[in-house]
Amino acid sequence: MKNSIAERVSDFLKRYPPFNMVKPKNLRNIAAEVTIMYLEKGDTVFKKEDPSHEYIYVIRDGAVGLHYENGEVDEIMNIHDTGDVFGLQPLISKDPYQLTATANEESIVYAIPVNLFQSVTDNSAKIQKYLITAFASNIYAPYTSEVADKIFVDYLPNRSEDIVNFQTANYTEKPITCGVRSTLKSAAKKMSLHKIGCIIVVDSDKKPVGIITNSDIKNKIATGLFPIETPVTNIMTSPVITGKKDLTVANGQLQMIKNSIGHLCITKDGTVNSKLIGVLTHHDVLATLGNSPTVILKEIKRAKQTKKLRAARLKANGLLKSYLEQNIPISHIINVISQVNDAVTARAIDLAVKKMDSPPPVSFAWLALGSQGRREQLLFTDQDNALVFENVSKAQYKDTQSYFLELSRLVTGTLNKVGFEYCEADMMASNPEWCKSIKEWQEQFKHWILKPDQKAILLSSIFFDYNCVYGNQDLIDTLTDTIYTSLSETSLFYKYLGSDAVKSPSPLGFFKQFLVEQNGERKELFNIKSRAVMPLVDSARLLILSKQIRGVNNTYERFERLAQLEPENKELHESCAYAFKALSKFKTKQGLLHGNSGKLIDLETLTKEEKLKLRRCFKPIQEIQEILKIRFDLKNLI
Template sequence: MNDFPLPGIVDFLKKVVPFNTLPPAALHEAITATRIAFYPVGERMIRMGEPTGDFLHVVQTGCARVSITDESGEELPVDFRGEGDSFGAVSLLKGGNALFNVTAEEDLIVFLIPKAAVDRLLEAHPPFRRHFGFSLARNFKAVRKSADDQLNLLTRDSQVHVDTFMTGKRVRDLMSTEPLSCRRQTPVREAADMMKQRGVGSIVVLNPEGRPEGILTDADLRNKIIAEGRDLDTPVGQVMSAPIRTVSPRAFSFDALLDMSHFGVSHLIVTDGKQTVGIISEHDFQLASGSSPIGMIGDITRATTVPELVDKRIHIDRVLEMAMQRSGSIKPMVALIAELNDRVTRQFIRVIEREMAAQGYGPPPVPYCWLAMGSEGRQEQTLCTDQDNALVYADDSGADDGSVQRWFLELSKRVVDALERFGIPKCRGGIMASNPQWCMDLSHWQKMFAGWIDDPTPESLRMASIFFDFRAITSEFNGARKLKDALTRMAAGKKHFARVLAKNALNNRPPLGFLRQFVVEKSGEHNNGLNLKLRGLTPVVDAARVLALELGVTSTNTLKRLKAATKKKVLRPDFLAAIDDAYDYINFIRIDHHLKAREAGTQMNNFVDPALLNPMERKVLKESFTVISQLQELMAGRYQSWRVQDR
C-alpha cells in the first residue's frame, strides 16, 4: 500500500510530535522513502524476540496493542498506541530483537519511516533527538514495569487491582457508545423510565440543534427530585447538571479520570469534533480497574474525624504508587497527588473546624484562606515532600487583642498535626501555618512581601523562593487573590529585585563538568550521588518564578509560568518543549528512586548514583542537564544586563 499522496503524509506528520519540530525540507526528505502499510485487526506486526525490521512505525489511523508473552505463552497487554503514536523505536535505535509484541487492535494504517532517514534526523535535529531520547528512556522503563506488575499479579493474591487507566488505554476503549439522550422539555418521569429500560445511570440532554447541553444522572434524580419532593413531570432541563464536561475519544483514560476528579463530576460526554460518540463514567473505570481516584475522593470527603481520615493514607499510597509505576510521564501522577493532598487538607480543616466549634471555640472569627507554599503551591509535590503552608485572614476592624490570631493558630496547629499523622512531615524550617510568623492578616502579609521586594537580602530571597509560589487551598476568603494581585503590583518594574532574584537562582548549577561528565558528591552520606532536586529541578523552578514576577504572570505552576513566558516571546516554543521534557524526565528518575527506596524500606532522598542507571538513562539525563544549563545561560544573559542601580 504505497499510493498514499505525499502531501497527505506531510500534512499529517507536521502535526505529530516530534516531526512538528522539523524544518519543511527535512520533513520532505524523510518522507520520500516512507512506505504506507495496512494491517487488519488481529494481525501481528512485531513479534517479541524477533527482528523488527528497519522502520519506525507511526500510526496514521487505528490502534495497536503492545504486549509481552510470558513463559506459558500467554499474551499480557501493557500499552496501546493510537493516532500519532509510534512504535518500534527502542529496537530501531538500540539494535537487537523486539522487546514486545505489537498487534493491530483495530484496522491500522501505519507510516513506515526507514532507519536511515530516522538516523539522519536524529543526527541533524536536536529537538527530534531529544524527544526520542526522553521518550525511549521513560517509556521503556514504564512499560517494562507495567509488564512485570502484570506477571506478579498473576502469581499473588492482591486486594489492589491493576488500574486499567494506567496501562495506556484511551477513552474510546472504556466508553459506552450510543449514549441515551432526550430533550430538555422531556419530563423527568419519562427520562427516568428510559434510563431504567436501558439499565444506565445517566441520560444526555440535547439542545434544539442536537448537541449536548446537560446530563441527568442517578444522583440528580436522588438529590433534585426525590430529596426536594419535586413533581416527576418536571422538565429535565430544570434539574439537569450543566454545563457538561467533554473529552475526546482519543484522550488517555487517565486524563479523563483526572478531569472527573478535578471538576467533581462522575460522567464525561465523549465528543469527536461536533459529534457525540459516547459517554464515560466513574462506573466504567471501576469496572475496568476495580479502584478509582474518584472513589478515593469520595472516601476522603465522607470522613468525619481525624483518625478516620488518617486511615485513608494506606489505600491512597497504594493507588499512587501503582499510578507512578505505570506512567511514561510524571505530570499526571503529580497532578493526582496535588488533587488528593488538596482534598485531604480541606477535609482536615472542615473536620477540625467542627471539632473546635463543639469544644467552645466558636466559628472562625473572620474569613480566612489556607495557603499552600513551595512544591505544594506549584502543584508539583511528590511522595517525598513535607509541609509548606500558611494562613491569611481578613483584617479585623475590632480591637487588636490577639484573639483572632490565637483562634487561627489553634486551628493551624491541629491541622498541621493532623497532616503529620497522615504522613506529610512537618517542615523542618518551620514554614507552617502553626508558626505565628506565617499566620497573619492580609495587611501584614502585604507589608512583609513589600519589604522583601524593596530590600532583598539573602534571607528574604530564600523566603521569596518559598512564599511567592503560594496557592489557595480553601476558597471562602479571597485573601490569596488579593495577596497575589498585590505581589504582582509590587514586583512590576522592580528590575533590581528581579536581577538579584535571578542571580540567586543561578547558584544551583546542573551537575555537568568538563566534556559533559557528571559531577557527583565527593563525600558524606550521598557520596557519588547526583542531587536531582537541587541541581536539576530547582534551577527550572527558580527561573520560571523570576520570569513570572517580571512578566506579571500569576500562575504558580512551573510549566504554566514557562508557557506564559513563551507567549510573551521570552522563550522559543521549541526550547520550551525541550525544557518541559528535561524537567519531566529528571522528575521521573527522581520518583522512580523514591519508589525503590520505599519498597526497600529505606529513607527517601533526592540523590541518585548515575552508576546505577543504564546507559540510555545516563545519556538522557546528561541531555536533560544540558538543556537546563542552556536555560540558565538565557537567564544570565537576560538579567545580568540590568544594572544593580536600576530600581
Template sequence: MSNSIAENIANFLKEYPPFNYLRHDELIQVTTSIGVVNLDKHKVLFQIDDKLHDSFYVVASGVINLSVIADAEETLLNKCYAGDVFGLRPFFAKNNYMMTAKAREDSIVYAIPINVFKPFVAQNPQVLDFLLESFATNTRNPFDKENRGKLITDNVYTENQSNEIQYFQSLAYNKTPLKIAANTAVKDAAQLMTENLIDSAIILENNYPIGIVTDTDFRTKIANGRFPISTSVDKIMSAPVITVPENVSVAEAQLLLLKYNVSHLCVTLDGSDKSEVKGIISEHDLIVAQANNPGVLIKEIKRSLSPKELKMVREKLTDLIQTSIAKNIPLPHIYNITGEIITAIIKRSVELAILDLGSPPSRFAWLSIGSQGRKEQLLLTDQDSILIFEDVAPEKYRDVKDYFLKLAKRTTAILEKVGYQFCPNGHMASNMLWCKSLSDWMKQYNNWMKTPGEKSNDISSIFFDYEIAFGEGKIEDAISDLIFKNTKNNALFFDYLGNDALRKNPPLNFFKKFNLEEEGEHKGKFDIKNKAIMPLVDGARLFAVSLNLRGINNTYSRFKQLALIDPKFSEIYLNCADAFLILSKFRTLEGLKNDSNGDYINIEELTKVDREKLKNALAPMRELEDLIKDKFQLTQFS
C-alpha cells in the same frame, strides 16, 4: 546485511532501551533486517500528513528534530540523539504522521521493520512499556491550546494488550446515551431513564449539550420535595457539562472527574460543547477500566475521620505512584493525579481540624506552597503552607488570628501524623509569621517585591508557588493580582530572583564530573534536588512571573507554556522541560527504593547508560543560566 554489520549494529543497540531488554540472538534477528538511512543536514525523513512507513527509527549518529505545526508555524517538539527511538506511530495508530522528522545535521538512522520487531513487543512487557512511554511523549503536543497539560491520546492496536497500557487506551463508554430536551418534565425523564436501564441523560439545546441529569439529581432535588416532578429537567440538571473528545483515555477522563468533581463526562465529536453528542462516561466506566482507580482514594479521603485513616490512603497513593512509575506512565500525568489526591488530603485535614474547633470566625484560604503548591510532590517530604484570613475589625483581629493559629496547628499536626514532616524552616501556617490577614499578607508581598534583600531571611521564593487547598478562591486571586501588579517595571525584584536562581552550586565540576558531597552523612553522593532540580524550578518560576504567566505553577507545565509565549527561546524551554522530567524521575526512583526523600543519588549504583542520561539532563541548565543572565540585570545582588 552481512553478519559483521548486523553484529556491530546489535552491539550499538544493546546499550539503549528497549533493545537492552532483548537477548543477543533476538537482537541479531532484528539487525539482519535493519535498513540504514543516511540523511543530509535538513533532510526530511517524514513530515506531517505523510503516509505511515513500515518501519520505526533509531538515531545512530547526528540529531533528528521532531516538530509540529502550531499557529501556522513549525515549532520544535523534541530532539533525538544517538540511541533515541522515534517514528513509532505505525505501531500504535492507523492515520498519517502528525509531526515532521528532519535531520538537524548530517545523520544516520536505523530503520527497523515493524513486522520484524512486533513479535518481541508481544513477548516482552518491558519493551511494550518503553514504546508506549516514548509514543505518548512524542505525540504530546504542548502547543495545542485546547489540550495543554493532557495526553494526546491515540487508539492502540498492539497485539496481546495488557493492563499496563490502560492509560493509553481509548475508554469504553456508553455510545447510545439518552438525549432529552431542556423542557422535558422530570417525571418523563425519569420514566425514560428507567425504561433504558441507565442512570443519566444528556440535556440538549439546539442539538448541543448544556447539562446532565442523573439519579443523584432526582434523589437530592426531587425526592426531598425541593422541586415538583412536573418541573423541567433544565431546573435540576448539572451544568455546565464537561465535554471530552471521542478518543479520550482513561487517564484524561480520570483527571477531569477529579478536577471538576463530577461523576459524568459528555463525549462529543470534537470535544467541545458545540458539537454532536457521541456518548457519556460515568465513574463506573472508569472503575471497570481501571481497577486501581485514584477516584477511589479521593472518596476514601472524604470519608476519613482520623489522621490514621488519611495515612492509610497516603500509603495506597505511594503504591499507586510506584506502580505508575514501573509502568512507565508519563510523569506529568502522575504529577497531576498525585497533586489532586494530596490536595484532597490537605483539604480533609483542615476539615477535621474545623470539626474539632468549630466554625471559623471569618472566611480564609489555606494555600499549599513549594512543591505541594507546584503539585510536584510524589515523595513524602516536609509540608509547606500559609493561611490567609479576610480582614476583620481591629478589635476582633487578635481573637480571629488565635482561632486560625489553633486551626493551623491542628491541621499541620494531622498532616504530620499522615507522614508529612514539619518544615524545618518553619514555612507552615502554624507559624504566626505565616498566618495572618489578607491586608497583612499584601503588605508582606509588597515588602518582598519592592524592597527585596532588606529582610532576606524572611523571603523565600517558594512563597511564589502556591495552590489553594481549602477556602475562599478570591483570597488567592487577590494575592496573585498583587504579585503581577508588582512585577511591572520592577527590575530590582527580578535582580533578586535571578541571582537567587543562580546561587546553587554547579552539578558538574571543571572536568565534567558530578559534584558530590564532600562530607556529612551523604558524603560521596550527588544532591540531585539542590544541584539539579531546584535550578530548573527557580528558573521556570522566574520566567513565569516575569512573563505574567498566571495559574500554572508546575515546573514542567511552566516550561512548556513558556515555549509557546516566548518562542524565540522555545528550544531552551523545551530542553529544560525534558530535563526536569528526567531528573525528577531519578529522584523519585531513588526515594521509592530507599523510602527517603530521594535528594541524594549514589552515582556508583547507576548503570553507565543512566549516568550518561543523568549527565545529559544537566546540560540545559547552562543554557537556562545564560538566558537568565541575558534577560535580567543581575547587578545589586550578584
C-alpha cells in the same frame, strides 16, 4: 577451536548497555568481528565533517573526548570512559560526524561493524531506545526538535505494551436523552425503562445542556423540594462537562477528578456547542482501569479520622508506584497525585474546623506552598503552608489570629500523622509569621519585592509558588493582584531572584563528572534536588513572573508556556520541560526504592544507562542559566 580473544571481548561487552540486552549467541557473533584499536593520547578516531565510518565504538580502557570544533573554537562536549559507546552517527543517519573524537589518554577501543550490529539488534525496541538516547546526549545541538521527542522516549508510554490508560475511552454511544421541555416524571420513566443511572438533557440541536442522575432525583424529588412533574431544567446539573470523541481513559479520568463528577458528555468537537454523541461514566473508567484515584478521593472525602486519611493517602503511593511501572507520562502522574494531596489537605482542614470550639470568625484561605503549591509533590516530603484570613479591626486581630493559629496546629498535626513531616524551618501556617490577615500579607509581599535582600529571596522561593487548596479564593486573588502590581514597580527583585537561580552551576564538572557532596554524612552522594531540579524550578519561576503570567505554577507547564511566548527560545524551553519531567520521575523512583525523598543518590548504585539519562537531563540547565545572566544583567550580583 574457541576464539579466546572473542570470548574476552564478549565477557566485557555483556557488562554494559546496550550489549547486556543482546542475546548471548548474537553477542558472541559481534565479539568475533570486533577490531581492537590501541590509541595514544591525542590520537583521533574521527573528525567533525568526516564521512560516517562503518563502525561504532566502545571504550575498553582509557578515555575518549568528544570535541566540538568550529574555527578557533574547540569545546569539550563529553569525555567517555570504560564501557561507553560513541560514534553512533552511522546508526542514526549517513550524515557526517558532528563532533571530533580524540583519545584523552592511552586507550583501548573496540570497533564494532555497523551492519553486523544492526542485523542482530534492529528488532529490539529497548536497544534502539538506548541508542537514540545515547546519540542525542552526544550531539552538539541538544535542543533540536528532530530529536526532542526521541530523547525522552522512555518517559512516554511503552508502545510495545498495551497501556490501557492511554487507549481511547470506551464510552456509551447514542446515550438516552430527553428534551429541555420534558418533565422529570417522563425522564425518570426513560431511566427506569433503560436501566440507566443518568439521562442527558439536550436542546433542539441535540447539544447537551444538562444532566440528571439518580442522586438528583433522590436529593431533589424524594425530599419534596420539587414535584415529580417539574421540568427537567429545574433539577438538572448545568452546564455539563464535555470531552472529545477520541478522549483517552487517562484524560477522562482526570476530568472526573478535577470536576468531582461521575459522567462526562462526549460531543462532536469536545465542547457544549456541538452535538452529543456519547457519555463516559465513572464505571466505564473503573471497568477499564480496575483501579482509580477517584476511589481514593472518595475515601479521603469520607474520612472522619486521621488514620483513615492516612490509609487513603498511602493507597495513592501504591497508585504512584503502579503508574511509574506502567510508564505513564509523569505529567499525568503529577496531576493525579496533586489532586490527592490537595484533597488530603482540604479534609484535614474540615476535620480541624469541627474540632474547634466555634466556627471560623471570618473567612480564610489555606495556601499550599513550595512543591505542593507548584503541584509537583509526589512523595511524602515536609509541609510548606500558610493561612490568609479576612481583614478585622485592630482590636479583634489578636483573637482572630489566635483562632487560626490553633486551627493551623490541628491541620499541620493531622498532615504530620498522615505522613507529611513538619517543616524544619517552621514555614507553616501554625507559625504566626505565616498566619496573617490579607492586609498583613499584602504588606509582607510588598516588602519582599520592593526591598529585597537574601532572606526575602529565600522566602520567595517558597511563597511565590502557592496554590489555594481551601477557603476563600477571592482573598488569594487580591493577594495575587498586589504581587503583580508590586513586581511592575521594580526590576531589582528580578535580579535577586536571578542571582539565586544561577547560584547552583551545572551538575556536571569540566570533565562531565557528577558533582557530589564533599562533606559530612552526605559525602560522595549526588543531590539531584539542589543541583538539578531546583535550578530548573527557580529559572521557570523567575521567567514566568517577569512575563506577568498568572495561574501557571507547575515548573514544566511554566516552561511550556514560555516556549509559546518566546519562539526564539522554544527548543530550549521545551528541553527544560522535558528535563524537569524526567528528573522528577527519576527522583520519585529513587524515593520509592529507598523509602525516602529521593533527593540524595549514591551514584555507585546507578547503571551506565541511568547515568546517561541523567546527563542528558542536565544539558539544558547551563543554557537556561546563561540566558538568565544576560537577560537580568546578573554579573554584578553573582
